[in-house]
Amino acid sequence: MSKKLTVAVVGATGAVGREMLKTLHEREFPATEVRAFASARSAGIKVPFGERELTVEELKEDVFEGIDLAIFSAGGAASQKFSPHAAHAGCVVVDNSAAWRMDERCPLVVPEVNAGALNGHNGIIANPNCSTIQMVVALKPLHDAAKIKRVVVSTYQAVSGTGQKGIEELERQVRDLFNGRDPENNTYPYRIAFNCLPHIDVFLENDYTKEEMKMVHETVKIFNDPSVKVTATCVRVPVFYCHAESVNIETEKKMSARDARVMLSQAPGVRVFDNPRELMYPMPGYCVGDDFTFVGRIREDETIENGLNMWIVADNVRKGAALNAVQIAEELVQRELVRVTDKDIFMS
Amino acid sequence: MSKKLTVAVVGATGAVGREMLKTLHEREFPATEVRAFASARSAGIKVPFGERELTVEELKEDVFEGIDLAIFSAGGAASQKFSPHAAHAGCVVVDNSAAWRMDERCPLVVPEVNAGALNGHNGIIANPNCSTIQMVVALKPLHDAAKIKRVVVSTYQAVSGTGQKGIEELERQVRDLFNGRDPENNTYPYRIAFNCLPHIDVFLENDYTKEEMKMVHETVKIFNDPSVKVTATCVRVPVFYCHAESVNIETEKKMSARDARVMLSQAPGVRVFDNPRELMYPMPGYCVGDDFTFVGRIREDETIENGLNMWIVADNVRKGAALNAVQIAEELVQRELVRVTDKDIFMS
Numbered sequence: 001m002s003k004k005l006t007v008a009v010v011g012a013t014g015a016v017g018r019e020m021l022k023t024l025h026e027r028e029f030p031a032t033e034v035r036a037f038a039s040a041r042s043a044g045i046k047v048p049f050g051e052r053e054l055t056v057e058e059l060k061e062d063v064f065e066g067i068d069l070a071i072f073s074a075g076g077a078a079s080q081k082f083s084p085h086a087a088h089a090g091c092v093v094v095d096n097s098a099a100w101r102m103d104e105r106c107p108l109v110v111p112e113v114n115a116g117a118l119n120g121h122n123g124i125i126a127n128p129n130c131s132t133i134q135m136v137v138a139l140k141p142l143h144d145a146a147k148i149k150r151v152v153v154s155t156y157q158a159v160s161g162t163g164q165k166g167i168e169e170l171e172r173q174v175r176d177l178f179n180g181r182d183p184e185n186n187t188y189p190y191r192i193a194f195n196c197l198p199h200i201d202v203f204l205e206n207d208y209t210k211e212e213m214k215m216v217h218e219t220v221k222i223f224n225d226p227s228v229k230v231t232a233t234c235v236r237v238p239v240f241y242c243h244a245e246s247v248n249i250e251t252e253k254k255m256s257a258r259d260a261r262v263m264l265s266q267a268p269g270v271r272v273f274d275n276p277r278e279l280m281y282p283m284p285g286y287c288v289g290d291d292f293t294f295v296g297r298i299r300e301d302e303t304i305e306n307g308l309n310m311w312i313v314a315d316n317v318r319k320g321a322a323l324n325a326v327q328i329a330e331e332l333v334q335r336e337l338v339r340v341t342d343k344d345i346f347m348s
Numbered sequence: 349m350s351k352k353l354t355v356a357v358v359g360a361t362g363a364v365g366r367e368m369l370k371t372l373h374e375r376e377f378p379a380t381e382v383r384a385f386a387s388a389r390s391a392g393i394k395v396p397f398g399e400r401e402l403t404v405e406e407l408k409e410d411v412f413e414g415i416d417l418a419i420f421s422a423g424g425a426a427s428q429k430f431s432p433h434a435a436h437a438g439c440v441v442v443d444n445s446a447a448w449r450m451d452e453r454c455p456l457v458v459p460e461v462n463a464g465a466l467n468g469h470n471g472i473i474a475n476p477n478c479s480t481i482q483m484v485v486a487l488k489p490l491h492d493a494a495k496i497k498r499v500v501v502s503t504y505q506a507v508s509g510t511g512q513k514g515i516e517e518l519e520r521q522v523r524d525l526f527n528g529r530d531p532e533n534n535t536y537p538y539r540i541a542f543n544c545l546p547h548i549d550v551f552l553e554n555d556y557t558k559e560e561m562k563m564v565h566e567t568v569k570i571f572n573d574p575s576v577k578v579t580a581t582c583v584r585v586p587v588f589y590c591h592a593e594s595v596n597i598e599t600e601k602k603m604s605a606r607d608a609r610v611m612l613s614q615a616p617g618v619r620v621f622d623n624p625r626e627l628m629y630p631m632p633g634y635c636v637g638d639d640f641t642f643v644g645r646i647r648e649d650e651t652i653e654n655g656l657n658m659w660i661v662a663d664n665v666r667k668g669a670a671l672n673a674v675q676i677a678e679e680l681v682q683r684e685l686v687r688v689t690d691k692d693i694f695m696s
Contacts, residue, residue, distance in 0.1 A: 207605065
């Protein structure tokens with residue numbers, strides 16, 4: 001490792017930020033230096049990086065000089081404010097928030113699906129929404145083979161999608177209920193313990209939630225194919241880690257469940273876990289900490305000519321966030337794209 | 349109340365049996381006598397009926413003489429064995445199991461949807477599956493108005509659908525996990541606490557579960573319309589009571605979300621709970637003990653010409669089982685149908 005490569009994790013104290021540091025270390029990311037940033041409130045805190053600890057530095061506009069690559073998981077507002085300064089300093093940003101995803105200047109990348117979109121990037125690369133990532137990883141090989149026309153998806157999303165405070169809310173509410181105390185709702189508008197909330201992110205004008213519309217728009221952008229139509233219902237369930245998705249697709253060409261299984265078993269990042277006779281199917285409680293997107297319950301849908309049902313599960317904090325961001329960073333290194341060509345494009 | 353009407357609850361010690369007794373009492377069912385039956389193991393046990401208690405009698409083939417109406421919730425095997433003897437003795441059976449649902453001799457009834465199917469019954473009337481009941485209650489008015497061609501449904505089903513042992517399993521597993529003990533799986537093949545199981549009832553030849561195919565076939569029978577095509581993915585979630593369903597429909601005629609809301613708000617047994625701006629949507633944790641089928645998150649699906657998404661929640665133990673069975677019994681009384689014409693039809 002001769003070439004200097006300084007990497008920063010921005011938002012290093014959050015659930016995803018910590019997982020990013022863990023993932024960088026586990027995958028032996030070729031950084032010569034790793035730095036951790038967070039808001040002033042968290043500056044000075046130590047965060048683990050392998051055997052070592054990093055001291056969290058305060059995030060400011062002028063900290064990016066000398067940093068080659070910054071992986072952001074600090075929320076949309078912070079990203080909107082600081083990413084342009086990073087790019088201006090020549091630091092390539094991989095951002096986990098929704099701030100840049102639909103920006104035409106920014107590629108939206110899932111390496112197994114559209115790594116090529118990184119070529120000619122402008123300094124900020126967006127990491128898609130967690131529920132989109134696992135869906136497109138599973139659907140890409142089927143789209144390539146049979147062309148997907150329509151997707152009807154219902155999600156079963158874990159509280160870790162809301163970060164550490166979602167995890168703590170579910171845990172506290174369960175404890176309270178089992179101890180005869182009235183559980184408080186601080187993070188979610190209603191109780192999440194032993195309940196399902198058909199409401200993730202804010203409601204939009206069309207009565208869909210922002211989370212649901214992310215799945216619609218991000219899928220089109222990642223597939224670079226406006227002919228793929230997605231309709232989504234996003235639901236929070238009382239599960240700590242891993243999102244599950246019940247996905248119904250209609251394809252242009254006929255594809256049997258068996259063909260889909262074969263195709264998916266050869267696809268990058270996918271594990272087919274589908275043998276009903278042996279009670280084999282993926283479940284959120286059993287995929288925690290895993291890097292793969294698991295697909296099971298693959299069945300032909302007899303209500304249309306070319307239809308399939310399936311059940312997709314992945315760790316929302318790993319593949320849905322930290323891992324995908326680190327994989328993007330790895331692609332950037334491998335493709336020698338850790339450089340910003342137009343340093344002012346986001347500064348106007 | 350002059351006319352003699354003896355009613356029996358068969359399987360009176362189970363979760364649904366107890367709810368049936370409670371429901372009969374609450375709704376002041378016009379019985380002159382109520383009796384409780386269960387297997388020999390439970391005979392002698394007392395079960396509450398309003399302020400009173402009933403002593404559970406042992407279920408035998410010859411107990412039905414003098415009983416006018418028996419509501420069964422004793423499982424498929426017991427129903428298959430005992431219901432014909434009840435009918436043979438002139439006792440009309442309303443059965444909650446799957447044993448008779450697809451039998452051509454037996455009407456399958458949700459009173460708000462197809463009470464007329466009771467006319468000319470042969471002595472055994474079947475109560476549909478819990479997840480089917482709430483779906484058809486919500487879809488019937490839309491089907492009448494715009495003709496439903498296709499339904500894609502994903503369920504979020506509570507553990508009480510498995511009876512008392514499902515409730516106890518979730519409770520025990522949560523306690524064990526929160527106390528650092530390894531949770532055991534006795535009722536479900538995998539942990540249900542903080543997990544989702546895409547597996548309800550047994551797997552069939554076509555890789556769908558029996559629960560999923562119940563939704564397909566029962567909907568057609570209740571609507572008496574083989575042109576309604578249903579495809580289902582049934583999932584158990586860590587919730588104690590109330591099933592939720594994410595339902596996507598395609599209709600022949602155009603129907604706006606607003607039209608659907610108006611239509612549903614006038615439909616029997618339905619409550620529209622749908623105002624995203626006020627964070628109003630139905631949730632399993634907040635519908636427990638309620639008799640209505642709640643519908644919210646009604647949105648136009650822009651991926652097809654005439655499509656709607658919605659979110660349907662109902663108490664699976666009430667409307668999904670006990671209440672619907674008691675409502676059938678009420679219809680039988682009101683329509684003066686508490687009589688068996690051909691006492692031998694099920695005895696061959």
